[in-house]
Amino acid sequence: MIKRKSLYLALIALFVGILVSCETSTNENSKKPKARGASGEILLVIDSLKFQGPVGDVLEGILEEDIKGLVREETLFDIRRVDPRSMTRILKMAYNIIYVTTFDDKKPGSRMISSQFSPQARETATEDPTRFMIRNEDEFAVGQEVIYLFGNTEEELITNLRKNKERIQNLFEVRERDRLADAILVRNNGALKTKGEELFGFVLNIPASYQFVKQGDNFLWARQPTPTTQRADISLFIYETDYTSEEQVFPENIISMRDDILKTRVFGDPDNPSSYIITERQIAPSFRNMEIDGKYAIEMRGQWRTNNLSMGGSFVSYTIVDQATGKLYYMEGFLYYPNETHKKALREIEAILMATEFPQGQK
Template identity: 55%
Template sequence: MKTLSKIIGLFILCAALYSCGGDGAGIDSTKPRARGSIGEIILVIDSAKYAGPVGEELKNIFEADLPGMLRSESIFNVHQVDPRAMTRMLRMSTNLIYVTTFDDRSSASQVINQQFSKESKEKALNDPSIYSLRVEDEYAIGQEVLYLFGNTDDQLIKNLKANADKLQNLFEVRERGRLEKILLARKNSAANAEAEKDLGIQINVPASYQVAKSEPGFLWVRQPTPNGNRADISLFFHEEDYTSEEQTFPENILKLRDSITHEHIFGDPEDLNSFVVTEKQIVPSFRNMVINGNFTTEIRATWKTNNISMGGSYLGYLMVDEKKGKLYYLEGFVYYPNEIHRDALREIQTILLNTDVSWTPDQGS
């Protein structure tokens, strides 16, 4: 296996995260499989550095609170480990991040620094923009190892601040990809058939979900067997004509969302006066993006029934397909009292981002 000092001599000029990843060629089949929960990161860093400004910036990136939540929940499940305490089992973790600065003389940081060649350190000294190295499958197959480094704390912090979104997105995309392979190994073809018929879109939902309600312009699917270890997750899909840019304004997205849930989503099927609304006490979070060429707004917020008997978190996407002249609202909402919602929301995001709103019947199924 190549040592880090040899690898870094070849790739240290790669300051952009996305150009360093391997393509899977040359994988050593004798290596073990990486292991770790979805969303779990092992952060290898000196404890004193983690307690200081560098650690604060790392927490801002990898332990940031998810927006629009009922309570504080971090985006990733991060475990800090002293470099001197790394074991063979920990090195097999799916997501590993090593953090150091070359001026740090602590014994813990020196464990990491010794993996860098003198030439590599000189290159970093001459180019302060160099701060990262991404190595796939270094200790195990299916592993992501990221080295974050700098000559000083201030230099590393500056680069972390400038590249926070890239660093966060690297692991967000990776973890969705891992989860997608698990969730969508078996799909519900009946739900997709309903989506094609009633909304003119293609969806990919796990086989474990069942159709709860289907009619022209609307589809509701649900995970029917929640338990103490499994959240109650519902997904719904809505379609209508796109007539004005004003439909994409945040206040109008919330009005649309609440009109859909008022009509279709009941807290108690036996009580038509019990319906789902957005919780206004927690400010919803909006983020604009482009997905498959379509303008999209992501919404993270909380919901409750109008009689306040139930509540939870939700993640929605408003998508505009101008070619078809259609507007789509896709949402997943969670009911899981007193438990963490992060994993359920990642499941929802993975499923919803696999929706093809640009599909047309002449494309075939």
């Protein structure tokens, strides 16, 4: 018991503000239930009146921001708000939980959350106004992430939330993507893995439910062939070319490369050459920098349609420069799922493509 208390105090010193309730052990975890929750769902625990004010507005702007590149509005995460006084044992088993409070707030819900902080945590937050977040794993259930967002005042908390918007979003994006990957990548398509290694020299981890469609010079296409009302029609393709100039990864040039790849390779109707796929320009694609297996990548999100306007949908892609081999790789997943939300299918594409394994020494 002395060793456990020593470890607990060390964690307080190291992370500056660990809660008293964080002390766990392997035996304790084995007795906890397994965390549960729908894909992309976050339980937001906050005093009802505080949520109706400026803090709630900022949190909504972070957690319920619209996903870029989609036709209809879809939020990054699905928020389920609960007042602290309504938390039950069942609710505490949620996969993702965020507690929010400020220490100057005397409303019952906020005081209930603040009471969970140790005196050391309260003191540290007072002395360092940049401290605003504590992360706890498996606090109430195995596989769970519990985040505490706090500040001495609302103004202080709002400032920190705005400064760390992308950090908070990325934390849950990665977590949800990893959870999905654990579920869908249990069984991979061995034939596609072999074809990927032969064509490109790296490992493609594509679920067994996907099937080979087509390959050509430096090109491979796979598809999830059994779309239903509960599952999107998803296609994945990979393309390789020589890397000759930094201009190749400029946004407009990535779009042009995409259109060139698809114009002669992918058709909405194989019997109709005019049904080739193009990038929809009415909704401008969005770009951001990423990393895949240690390699720099440029993510692009947007909408596609067939040239004859017969079909359309969403896509997400990664353009990767391998300077060691002098190659540029373009990996994309696009989906057809009319009249349904797209974010879960897009997250599946992310999970698959970001599981790509490049040879060691070429990162």
